[in-house]
Amino acid sequence: MLNFDLHIPTRILFGRDTHKEIGTLLQPYAKKVLLHFGGSSVKKSGVYDAVTASLKESNMEFIELGGVVPNPRVSLVREGIALCRKEGVDLILAVGGGSVIDSAKAIAMGAYYDGDVWELYEQQNPITKALPVATILTIPAAGSESSNGTVVTNEEKQMKLGYGSIHLRPLLSVMNPELFFTLPKNQIANGVADMMSHIFERYFTNTVQTDLTDGLCETTLKTIMKNAMRVFSDAHDYDAWCQVGFGGTIAHNDLLGLGREQDWACHGMEHELSAIYDVAHGAGLAVLTPAWMQYVYKTNTNMFVQFAVNVMGVEDSYRDPDAIVMEGIARLRDFYKNMGLPSTLSELGIDESKLEVMAKKATGDAYGSEQPLGNLKKLYWQDVLEIYKLAK
Amino acid sequence: MLNFDLHIPTRILFGRDTHKEIGTLLQPYAKKVLLHFGGSSVKKSGVYDAVTASLKESNMEFIELGGVVPNPRVSLVREGIALCRKEGVDLILAVGGGSVIDSAKAIAMGAYYDGDVWELYEQQNPITKALPVATILTIPAAGSESSNGTVVTNEEKQMKLGYGSIHLRPLLSVMNPELFFTLPKNQIANGVADMMSHIFERYFTNTVQTDLTDGLCETTLKTIMKNAMRVFSDAHDYDAWCQVGFGGTIAHNDLLGLGREQDWACHGMEHELSAIYDVAHGAGLAVLTPAWMQYVYKTNTNMFVQFAVNVMGVEDSYRDPDAIVMEGIARLRDFYKNMGLPSTLSELGIDESKLEVMAKKATGDAYGSEQPLGNLKKLYWQDVLEIYKLAK
Numbered sequence: 001m002l003n004f005d006l007h008i009p010t011r012i013l014f015g016r017d018t019h020k021e022i023g024t025l026l027q028p029y030a031k032k033v034l035l036h037f038g039g040s041s042v043k044k045s046g047v048y049d050a051v052t053a054s055l056k057e058s059n060m061e062f063i064e065l066g067g068v069v070p071n072p073r074v075s076l077v078r079e080g081i082a083l084c085r086k087e088g089v090d091l092i093l094a095v096g097g098g099s100v101i102d103s104a105k106a107i108a109m110g111a112y113y114d115g116d117v118w119e120l121y122e123q124q125n126p127i128t129k130a131l132p133v134a135t136i137l138t139i140p141a142a143g144s145e146s147s148n149g150t151v152v153t154n155e156e157k158q159m160k161l162g163y164g165s166i167h168l169r170p171l172l173s174v175m176n177p178e179l180f181f182t183l184p185k186n187q188i189a190n191g192v193a194d195m196m197s198h199i200f201e202r203y204f205t206n207t208v209q210t211d212l213t214d215g216l217c218e219t220t221l222k223t224i225m226k227n228a229m230r231v232f233s234d235a236h237d238y239d240a241w242c243q244v245g246f247g248g249t250i251a252h253n254d255l256l257g258l259g260r261e262q263d264w265a266c267h268g269m270e271h272e273l274s275a276i277y278d279v280a281h282g283a284g285l286a287v288l289t290p291a292w293m294q295y296v297y298k299t300n301t302n303m304f305v306q307f308a309v310n311v312m313g314v315e316d317s318y319r320d321p322d323a324i325v326m327e328g329i330a331r332l333r334d335f336y337k338n339m340g341l342p343s344t345l346s347e348l349g350i351d352e353s354k355l356e357v358m359a360k361k362a363t364g365d366a367y368g369s370e371q372p373l374g375n376l377k378k379l380y381w382q383d384v385l386e387i388y389k390l391a392k
Numbered sequence: 393m394l395n396f397d398l399h400i401p402t403r404i405l406f407g408r409d410t411h412k413e414i415g416t417l418l419q420p421y422a423k424k425v426l427l428h429f430g431g432s433s434v435k436k437s438g439v440y441d442a443v444t445a446s447l448k449e450s451n452m453e454f455i456e457l458g459g460v461v462p463n464p465r466v467s468l469v470r471e472g473i474a475l476c477r478k479e480g481v482d483l484i485l486a487v488g489g490g491s492v493i494d495s496a497k498a499i500a501m502g503a504y505y506d507g508d509v510w511e512l513y514e515q516q517n518p519i520t521k522a523l524p525v526a527t528i529l530t531i532p533a534a535g536s537e538s539s540n541g542t543v544v545t546n547e548e549k550q551m552k553l554g555y556g557s558i559h560l561r562p563l564l565s566v567m568n569p570e571l572f573f574t575l576p577k578n579q580i581a582n583g584v585a586d587m588m589s590h591i592f593e594r595y596f597t598n599t600v601q602t603d604l605t606d607g608l609c610e611t612t613l614k615t616i617m618k619n620a621m622r623v624f625s626d627a628h629d630y631d632a633w634c635q636v637g638f639g640g641t642i643a644h645n646d647l648l649g650l651g652r653e654q655d656w657a658c659h660g661m662e663h664e665l666s667a668i669y670d671v672a673h674g675a676g677l678a679v680l681t682p683a684w685m686q687y688v689y690k691t692n693t694n695m696f697v698q699f700a701v702n703v704m705g706v707e708d709s710y711r712d713p714d715a716i717v718m719e720g721i722a723r724l725r726d727f728y729k730n731m732g733l734p735s736t737l738s739e740l741g742i743d744e745s746k747l748e749v750m751a752k753k754a755t756g757d758a759y760g761s762e763q764p765l766g767n768l769k770k771l772y773w774q775d776v777l778e779i780y781k782l783a784k
Contacts, residue, residue, distance in 0.1 A: 001634040003407025008400065014651065015395025209631035212615045212639055219607030227603060239601035242393040242651065247604055255647075259406065259634065 001209050001259035008253050010146040011172040014246060016238075018176045019136045020050050022093070023058030025172060026134055030091035033062040034084055036104045037095045038069065045182050047138060051095055063087055068096060071153040071160060071274050071281070072103040074118050080107035081117060084131065091171070094135045097191070098142020098281075101135050105150035105168045108133050118154055121161035132171040138179045140245040141191030141282060143198055143252020145173035153275060159361075160275040175249070177241035185232060189339035190282030192228040195248035196221060197285040201264045202257030203307070204376050206300055210260055217256045218310045220247050225311075225335060232339055265374030266292050269384055272358035279348045286341035287348060290333045291391035297325050299377040304328065345391050352392065359384035393601050393651035400645050402538040403564040406638065408630075410568045411528045412442050414485070415450030417564060418526055422483035425454040426476055428496045429487045430461065437574050439530060443487055455479050460488060463545040463552060463666050463673070464495035466510050472499035473509060476523065483563070486527045489583070490534020493527050497542035497560045500525050510546055513553035524563040530571045532637040533583030533674060535590055535644020537565035545667060551753075552667040567641070569633035577624060581731040582674030584620040587640035588613060589677040593656045594649030595699070596768050598692055602652055609648045610702045612639050617703075617727060624731055657766030658684050661776055664750035671740045678733035679740060682725045683783035689717050691769040696720065737783050744784065751776035 013025065026033065033055065042048040055062050065080050083089070084107060094104035108131040110117030120127065135145045144150070148169050151162040183191075203217040224247040230240035250256060269292070270284040297304040301321050308314040308328025318324045333343060342348055359381040360366040363373055372378040379387070405417065418425065425447065434440040447454050457472050475481070476499060486496035500523040502509030512519065527537045536542070540561050543554040575583075595609040616639040622632035642648060661684070662676040689696040693713050700706040700720025710716045725735060734740055749758065751773040756763040764770040771779070 001407075001631060003405075003410065005403070005405050007403040011397070011399040013395075013397050015393075018395065209634065211619060212612065212635045212642075215611030215615055216608060219611045220604065223604045223607055239393060242601065243604045246650070250647075255642075258638070 002207060002261065004258045006254060006258060007166055008146060008169060008255070010170045010253075012146060012249065013172065013174045014176075016176060016178055018174045019047065019179065020054055022051055022134070022136060022174060023054035023056070023060055025174070026055070026091060026093065027058045027060060029132060029171060031061060032087065032089050032091075033060055034080065034087075034089040034092045034107070035062050035064045035095065036068065036080065036092055036100055036107070037064075037066045038097075038100050039066070041182070042095055042138065045138070045179065047095060047136065047179060051093070051136060062093070063089070068100045068103045070099050071278055072099040072106075074106070074152050074154045077103055077106040077110060077117055077152060081110040084111045089131065091132045091134060094133060095138065097137065097139025098144045098194070101133070101137075101142065101144035101170070102150040102152060104133050104135070105130070105144070106152050107131070109163075109165070109168065121152065121154075121163050124163065127165050127167055130165070130167040133168070135170050135173040136179075137173060137175045137245070139183060139187060139191055140175075140180060140241075140248040141194040143195060143248055145170060145175065146249055146253040148254075151271070158275050160271040162271075175245055177238055177245045180231070180241050180245065181236045183235060185235075185340055186280070188228070188232055188235065189341050190280045191248065192224060192244065192339060193282035193286040193336065193341055195224055195251040197266055197282075197289060198252040199256055200289060201267060202260060202262050204263050204300070204303055205260045206376060207260045213256055213258055213260055214306070220250060220256060221311050223247050224251070228339065261375045263374050263376045265376075265379050268362050268373040269387065272362045273345075273348065273350060275361075276354060276358065277348065277350050279350070283342055283348060286336040287343060287345055287391050288387065290329050290336075291387050293325075293329050293332070295383070295387050295390060296374075296377040301325060303376075345388065355388045356381075356385055359388060394599060394653065396650045398646060398650060399558055400538060400561060400647070402562045402645075404538060404641065405564065405566045406568075408568060408570055410566045411439065411571065412446055414443055414526070414528060414566060415446035415448070415452055417566070418447070418483060418485065419450045419452060421524060421563060423453060424479065424481050424483075425452055426472065426479075426481040426484045426499070427454050427456045427487065428460065428472065428484055428492055428499070429456075429458045430489075430492050431458070433574070434487055434530065437530070437571065439487060439528065439571060443485075443528060454485070455481065460492045460495045462491050463670055464491040464498075466498070466544050466546045469495055469498040469502060469509055469544060473502040476503045481523065483524045483526060486525060487530065489529065489531025490536040490586075493525070493534065493536035493562070494542040494544060496525050496527070497522070497536070498544050499523070501555075501557070501560065513544065513546075513555050516555065519557050519559055522557070522559040525560070527562050527565040528571075529565060529567045529637070531575060531579060531583055532567075532572060532633075532640040533586040535587060535640055537562060537567065538641055538645040540646075543663070550667050552663040554663075567637055569630055569637045572623070572633050572637065573628045575627060577627075577732055578672070580620070580624055580627065581733050582672045583640065584616060584636065584731060585674035585678040585728065585733055587616055587643040589658055589674075589681060590644040591648055592681060593659060594652060594654050596655050596692070596695055597652045598695075598768060599652045605648055605650055605652055606698070612642060612648060613703050615639050616643070620731065653767045655766050655768045657768075657771050660754050660765040661779065664754045665737075665740065665742060667753075668746060668750065669740065669742050671742070675734055675740060678728040679735060679737055679783050680779065682721050682728075683779050685717075685721050685724070687775070687779050687782060688766075688769040693717060695768075737780065747780040748773075748777055751780060
């Protein structure tokens with residue numbers, strides 16, 4: 001096990017009706033709030049009304065910026081930064097899923113940054129402060145509600161990049177699983193694929209002697225998968241949403257990856273799909289993950305056997321390690337399929353024309369700075385291309 | 393699952409050599425530190441020298457207060473409070489195990505409290521601030537390094553009471569498992585019994601639909617037990633200590649109990665043993681826990697079957713639920729025994745003379761305010777007496 005530095009100061013209020021307390025919760029921290037959200041769904045669902053009513057009841061001033069789209073755009077972030085400066089906003093309240101929260105975090109750090117905020121994503125210079133961000137989660141998936149990360153898309157450059165800092169961990173996040181009842185099946189499935197991938201990226205490692213985090217990863221994966229099937233068939237299953245929702249939070253708050261070398265190749269490969277084709281992140285991950293497993297597993301067969309047995313429930317009767325692994329991967333594919341997720345790039349509307357371009361962008365070769373993806377097995381652009389082809 | 397409010401702002405630095413960075417870590421937060429510790433072991437082990445060297449290197453002023461004993465005394469706490477006020481201390485650095493940390497937390501809140509600090513334990517009035525506490529853990533057991541709690545003993549009153557507040561979560565905690573290499577076997581065993589009990593108190597519940605935290609509890613228990621056997625036979629097994637050490641932290645930082653009604657009867661019953669007989673907390677828990685299980689399991693047989701199967705590995709071939717539970721309890725007793733822990737009160741030097749007195753103190757009857765212990769099954773003083781007798 002490796003040394004680690006863990007710091008998750010985000011407070012989490014979880015359960016029924018918790019979003020109605022947002023005014024009281026934020027009152028000690030802010031005078032003027034930027035209420036940041038996506039499309040009309042928060043208004044239709046009544047969340048917008050409940051939140052604004054609570055803010056008003058606590059006599060909090062707020063202004064609004066809606067319009068965040070999946071794969072959130074840096075153009076809207078820039079607008080938000082200008083607004084925060086002009087209006088003297090001192091806290092950003094993100095009401096939505098990962099895209100809204102990531103956009104809010106980008107605004108939060110951009111408000112204190114002298115240059116253009118996209119430079120932070122490109123140059124990865126450390127920030128020393130950001131506006132506090134609070135969140136009310138309406139789509140469990142990205143884990144951004146307690147993570148230190150933000151991912152945004154530069155639509156002009158067709159680039160999707162991430163940035164991480166302790167200053168981007170939200171001050172507090174509110175999770176009321178009742179707000180997930182209105183999610184359409186494809187958003188449920190995409191979210192589940194995303195949270196599972198957050199665990200896979202941490203779980204598959206060459207670091208040894210990791211019993212505790214192995215077990216935490218495995219039990220969280222199994223819990224999410226089991227309860228995902230329940231909410232997929234009944235989106236009003238509150239208890240199952242509790243498991244999936246909080247599972248998604250710990251999947252990405254760093255706990256499960258402590259002391260482990262992490263991978264992150266699948267996320268790197270997927271960002272290129274989203275950047276060019278604007279596909280849903282979770283759907284892209286569902287396509288790429290089994291292909292990645294198939295391509296890399298021989299680097300550490302034991303780890304993939306452990307996954308197949310402990311997570312996918314492959315029985316001991318499969319004696320051959322390769323057979324065990326392949327059965328585990330097959331079951332994972334089946335799981336994604338049962339959630340209505342795509343299995344191939346072509347189902348995502350991605351043909352072969354840009355596979356090489358994407359592979360070279362993923363590994364930095366397109367920008368003249370080769371940086372192989374992943375840690376379990378280092379992937380160069382030729383490897384990434386092979387994985388894209390396996391996923392065709 | 394119940395609503396919850398989770399907030400663990402403690403930063404954790406984990407791994408080899410991390411304690412040598414303490415000066416750099418604390419420098420932004422304090423000018424004058426109270427270095428709080430127990431007996432001579434921190435000096436013998438070299439930890440004291442490493443820590444003071446690091447503080448000096450960062451030009452930090454510090455004063456010292458050693459002498460904390462297991463079941464830490466409120467008399468020393470009072471001394472610490474006076475010292476902090478007189479010397480203008482702005483941070484307390486606890487170097488030790490749970491007793492030292494709990495003593496530090498008591499000083500930290502007492503420094504801002506106008507009355508006698510023991511009143512806080514007796515009256516449970518909420519505090520609004522405390523001095524920041526940092527810790528360097530030398531005995532993994534109590535989980536106090538990231539918990540919100542403190543337990544101290546009033547030696548005059550023969551009372552051991554706890555107090556909890558968000559203001560008592562340490563600012564940061566340093567855990568270098570190499571510092572555990574010199575622990576004697578009995579301290580290892582006591583510590584393991586304590587951390588296991590922290591999970592049991594959260595795990596055994598009547599709350600339903602708790603897949604995620606069930607799984608987190610079970611995997612943490614299994615990891616601790618498996619690796620405890622390793623460190624018990626080789627105290628220099630760094631990798632096994634990593635699992636046990638961090639397992640002990642998450643056992644008591646609240647994560648594993650989220651959204652569950654918790655029990656805490658065993659801790660309540662044990663505090664009476666420690667208060668009068670000054671026994672090691674872990675040893676007391678090892679004696680009482682199996683007796684408690686035996687007494688209460690029929691209130692929720694399913695929960696205890698789940699424990700026996702998922703944690704203690706009892707096979708399906710035991711068809712009768714009672715037999716499964718009894719086998720699970722037997723295996724737990726065996727585990728404690730293999731760790732050299734006592735099985736009976738008499739092994740702790742406790743005879744029958746004060747069982748009724750302790751039972752009535754545990755449930756408040758001795759003070760004229762009956763408050764039954766536990767939640768899985770409410771225990772009145774007569775129940776507690778029965779459990780003490782089962783543990784004779």
